[in-house]
Amino acid sequence: MRGKIIRKLLVIFIVIIPVFTYSDCKKQKKCGCNGDILYQLTMTPSTVYFSASGGSIYFSPLADPYSTYYFCNPSEMFSKLADAKSGDILQVTGKVFWDCSYVYQSSNYNYGSPYKTYQVVVTDVISNLYGKK
DSSP states (O other): OHHHHHHHHHHHHHHHHHHHHOOOOOOOOOOSTTSOOOEEEEEEEEEEEEOTTSSOEEEEETTOTTOEEEESOHHHHGGGGTTOOTTOEEEEEEEEEEOHHHHHHHHHTOTTOSOOEEEEEEEEEEOOGGGOO
């Protein structure tokens, strides 16, 4: 009698314990300018585009022309673009985050697309590439 109870308890623990210890859900990375940092760009040559007012600044690295990176802090960095024209190649440094719109859209249908969208807290933009002024 005692052996049957012990076997039933063992079976219950074998079935129930994995339910509580295994979770198939993965934490999704936080997106946006205050999200989880994906990686750091350091002096990355990029084609930078901006509006005349500086309200919108974005770029595509030369090594990854299919991706678009939007400045999280365009008003802070606009003064560094005084000598540049929209479409110039500049070096960009900053912390990269997923763009929330891209994350939501890609979770629905965009798997494997080469076109990715990011947001960047830019810490520096340098206009002289390879020592040229």
